[in-house]
Amino acid sequence: MPAASSQVAAAVAEAHRREWAFVLAATMRIAGDIDTAEEAVQDAYASALSTWGTRGIPENPGAWLTVTARRRAMDMHRRAATAQRALPKLLDPEVQLLDDPGRETEDITDDRLRLIFTCCHPALALDAQVALTLRLLCGLSTADVARAFLLPEATMAARITRAKKKIAAAHIPYRVPAASELRERVDGVLSVVYLVYTTGHTAPSGANLMRRDLAERGHELARMLRVLLPGDRDVAGLLALVLLTDARRGARLDEHRELVLMENQDRSKWDRSAIDEGVALLREALNLRPPGRFALMAAIAAVHDESKSWSDTDWQEILGLYDLLMETWSSPVVKLNRAIALGFAVGHAEGLAELDALGAEPRLARYPYxxxxxxxxxxxxxRFDEARVAFEEALILTENDTERRYLRSRLSELME
Amino acid sequence: MSKYLVLIFQDEVATKEVAGETVSADYQAFMQRRGRSLLGGAALEPAETATSIRRDGSGGFSVTDGPFAESKETLGGYYLIEAADLDEALEIAKEVPAGAGVEVRPVRVAS
Incomplete structure (x- = not known):
C-alpha cells in the first residue's frame, strides 16, 4: 500500500542509520571496489524514497536495499565491462561476479565484519581508519565526517580518497583476518571505535563539551561489534566501557551548560540501566586472563558508577585497577590518570609528586589535563600561587570552550 | 595475485662488516621458505657507491655522488614478490631478515 511521503522519508532515514553498514558491506562483494559499492548503495537509498512511496515500505528495508544496491552494482559492472574499463580491484572478479548463492550460505560471516577490518587495516593511517569507518560503517557523508573533526571538507575528502586509493592499489583484503592475527586486529578496530567515542564524549576542541553525534556513532559501532563478535571479551570490555562512561553524560553539564566535574555531579541523573548493562558486560569481559585494557578501564568506570557519592569512592580499588592497567597498557595518559587516583587514594601531595614527574613526558607536553x-x-x-600558574597553563592548552570556561572560573576563584 | 616490491633498508654503519660475503644463512633460509612467492631480488652495494641524477628542469642533468635521499637507513636490497593481497605480502615481508626494516610497495598494474 502507498505510504505518506513523511513516513517514507522517516523510514529511509531510519534505514540509513540502522542498515547502511549492512547494505554497503553486502554490496561490496558484487561491486568489488568501494566507490562502486558506495554509489550503488546511494542509488538504492534514493530509489527507496520514490519506490516506497508508491509500493509501500517493505517489511525488511535492509533486505530490500541490499537487493536493490546489488542489482545496481551488477548493472554498473556490465556497463563498465562493455566500456572496457578496468576490472574490479578489491576482490577476485571470478568470485564476486558469480555471486554463487551456495557460497553465500556456506560462508556465514557477516560482511560488516569484513568491511570493518578493511576500514581499520593497520596499513592505513589512524585518522584515515577513523574517517573510513565513519563514512563506510556509519554512512556519514564526507562533509559530516569533516564537521565531526572540525576539518575543512576538502581535507577530509582528500584523506578518504587517499585511503581508498591505497586499499585498491595495495590490495588491502576484504576479509576477516586469520586466527593468528585476529587478537591484534580486533584491538586495532576497538581503538578506532573508542577514539570515535571519546572524541564525541569530550570534544578536543570547539564550542560544545560533547559531540553527541560522534559519541552515539561510537556507541553504535561498539554495539555492532558486540553482535558481530559475540564471544570476544575485549569487545564486551569496550561496550562496557562506553556504557559505563556514557551513563554519566546527563550529569556532566548543569542547567547553564557549564561543566560539572564528577565530584559535584548529581548522581541521580546517572543512567542506571546503562550502568547495569555495562556491569553485566564487564563481568564477562573480566573472565579473560589477564583482563584487556578496555575491560580494566570499564572496571574503573564501574567503581565510580557504583559509588553512592564522591566521598564513598573506593580509591584503593581504582588505584589497584590502574596498576593492572599499567601492566598491559602503560600509556602516558594512563600514567596521568593513575597519578590522580594515587592523589585521592594516598594523599594529594603524593599525587602531585607523581604528576610533576610526568612533566618530562614529551607526549603529555601539550596535554591540558x-x-x-x-x-x-x-x-x-x-598552594594557590602555583595553582594559578597551573590553571593558566591548562587554559592555554585547552581548546574546548566549555572546559575553558570551567578553568577560568576556577582561576577567578583563586584570584579573590 | 598481486606483485609487491619489498625494499630492504639497513643501517649501513651497523651492518658494514657483514657486506661483501656470500648470502647469509638467514637470507638463504628465507629464500628457501618463501621461494614460491619470490619473483626476483638482489642485494645492493653500499649507498656510498650510489650516484644520483636529477633533472635540472631545463633539459639537463645534475649528477651527484650519493643516494637520492639522505637518511640513516639506506636501501640495501630488494625482493619482487607475488602475494594474494597486502596481508600475505606483509606476512612475507616480515620474514625478510633485514637490519632496520622493509617497505612494501604495490607494483602498479597498467589499466
Whole structure:
C-alpha cells in the first residue's frame, strides 16, 4: 500500500542509520571496489524514497536495499565491462561476479565484519581508519565526517580518497583476518571505535563539551561489534566501557551548560540501566586472563558508577585497577590518570609528586589535563600561587570552550 | 595475485662488516621458505657507491655522488614478490631478515 511521503522519508532515514553498514558491506562483494559499492548503495537509498512511496515500505528495508544496491552494482559492472574499463580491484572478479548463492550460505560471516577490518587495516593511517569507518560503517557523508573533526571538507575528502586509493592499489583484503592475527586486529578496530567515542564524549576542541553525534556513532559501532563478535571479551570490555562512561553524560553539564566535574555531579541523573548493562558486560569481559585494557578501564568506570557519592569512592580499588592497567597498557595518559587516583587514594601531595614527574613526558607536553590536574591538587593543598600558574597553563592548552570556561572560573576563584 | 616490491633498508654503519660475503644463512633460509612467492631480488652495494641524477628542469642533468635521499637507513636490497593481497605480502615481508626494516610497495598494474 502507498505510504505518506513523511513516513517514507522517516523510514529511509531510519534505514540509513540502522542498515547502511549492512547494505554497503553486502554490496561490496558484487561491486568489488568501494566507490562502486558506495554509489550503488546511494542509488538504492534514493530509489527507496520514490519506490516506497508508491509500493509501500517493505517489511525488511535492509533486505530490500541490499537487493536493490546489488542489482545496481551488477548493472554498473556490465556497463563498465562493455566500456572496457578496468576490472574490479578489491576482490577476485571470478568470485564476486558469480555471486554463487551456495557460497553465500556456506560462508556465514557477516560482511560488516569484513568491511570493518578493511576500514581499520593497520596499513592505513589512524585518522584515515577513523574517517573510513565513519563514512563506510556509519554512512556519514564526507562533509559530516569533516564537521565531526572540525576539518575543512576538502581535507577530509582528500584523506578518504587517499585511503581508498591505497586499499585498491595495495590490495588491502576484504576479509576477516586469520586466527593468528585476529587478537591484534580486533584491538586495532576497538581503538578506532573508542577514539570515535571519546572524541564525541569530550570534544578536543570547539564550542560544545560533547559531540553527541560522534559519541552515539561510537556507541553504535561498539554495539555492532558486540553482535558481530559475540564471544570476544575485549569487545564486551569496550561496550562496557562506553556504557559505563556514557551513563554519566546527563550529569556532566548543569542547567547553564557549564561543566560539572564528577565530584559535584548529581548522581541521580546517572543512567542506571546503562550502568547495569555495562556491569553485566564487564563481568564477562573480566573472565579473560589477564583482563584487556578496555575491560580494566570499564572496571574503573564501574567503581565510580557504583559509588553512592564522591566521598564513598573506593580509591584503593581504582588505584589497584590502574596498576593492572599499567601492566598491559602503560600509556602516558594512563600514567596521568593513575597519578590522580594515587592523589585521592594516598594523599594529594603524593599525587602531585607523581604528576610533576610526568612533566618530562614529551607526549603529555601539550596535554591540558596534566596542567589541570596539577592545578587541582595544588588548590587542594592550599598552594594557590602555583595553582594559578597551573590553571593558566591548562587554559592555554585547552581548546574546548566549555572546559575553558570551567578553568577560568576556577582561576577567578583563586584570584579573590 | 598481486606483485609487491619489498625494499630492504639497513643501517649501513651497523651492518658494514657483514657486506661483501656470500648470502647469509638467514637470507638463504628465507629464500628457501618463501621461494614460491619470490619473483626476483638482489642485494645492493653500499649507498656510498650510489650516484644520483636529477633533472635540472631545463633539459639537463645534475649528477651527484650519493643516494637520492639522505637518511640513516639506506636501501640495501630488494625482493619482487607475488602475494594474494597486502596481508600475505606483509606476512612475507616480515620474514625478510633485514637490519632496520622493509617497505612494501604495490607494483602498479597498467589499466
Amino acid at each position: 596534566l596542567a589541570a590536574a596539577r592545578a587541582d591538587f595544588l588548590t587542594r593543598l592550599g
